[in-house]
Amino acid sequence: MPQPDHIIRLPLPERQALDADTQKYFAKCQEKLGLVPYVLQAYTARPSKLRNFTAIYNELMLGESGLTKLEREMVAVVVSSRNRCYYCLVAHGQAVRQLSGDPQLGEMMVMNYRVAELEPRPRAILDFAWKLTDSPHLIDEADRQRLRDVGLNDSDIFDLCDVAAFFNYTNRMAHGLDMMPNPDYHARDR
Numbered sequence: 001m002p003q004p005d006h007i008i009r010l011p012l013p014e015r016q017a018l019d020a021d022t023q024k025y026f027a028k029c030q031e032k033l034g035l036v037p038y039v040l041q042a043y044t045a046r047p048s049k050l051r052n053f054t055a056i057y058n059e060l061m062l063g064e065s066g067l068t069k070l071e072r073e074m075v076a077v078v079v080s081s082r083n084r085c086y087y088c089l090v091a092h093g094q095a096v097r098q099l100s101g102d103p104q105l106g107e108m109m110v111m112n113y114r115v116a117e118l119e120p121r122p123r124a125i126l127d128f129a130w131k132l133t134d135s136p137h138l139i140d141e142a143d144r145q146r147l148r149d150v151g152l153n154d155s156d157i158f159d160l161c162d163v164a165a166f167f168n169y170t171n172r173m174a175h176g177l178d179m180m181p182n183p184d185y186h187a188r189d190r
Helices: 020-033 038-045 047-062 069-083 086-100 103-115 120-134 141-149 154-177 183-187
Strands: none
Touching: 020 038, 020 047, 038 047, 038 086, 038 154, 047 069, 047 154, 069 086, 069 103, 069 120, 069 154, 086 103, 086 154, 086 183, 120 141, 120 154, 141 154
16 A cells, blocks of 8 residues: 655645756755655745755764764664654665665664664664653763763764754654655665
8 A cells, every 4th residue: 555645734836936956956866866855845845944954964964973874874763763753764764774785674773773683882872862852851971971881972972962853853844744755765775
């Protein structure tokens, strides 16, 4: 059974009505990814927010960090798993499959990351991201120390908090707008 046939439950501008910069950016997405992620299309409802969203996303997920790209994608999936965010589970679950070369790891991250046999560093990172999502008021110095004990420095901890916080935000946007993932994600890297 296919998922619902919408991007979000609000009207979006037609592609040809988008400004030249957005059309150019979408053409680049199509070239590099083979699709324009629906999350980007959703933000065409508010073009200035689309620019802000892409700038933050690119900095967090592609910029310099002591966290690997795979670790950041795994955080995105674990946060989204706690929040039951269909969009991000599908889209970032695919990214975990792609970056790890392991379709089972992607599924474990989506369903229950605790079943994965992970090294201490990714386990600590994901435990922290889960707790920061589930009960942020309980984060304390002992939680940050556990991260230091597996090799994270203070900049890495900052980046981890930033990525987890960003996906808590995007999960709420996806839920509020009933955002669907691109259907193409389902079959990739299996």
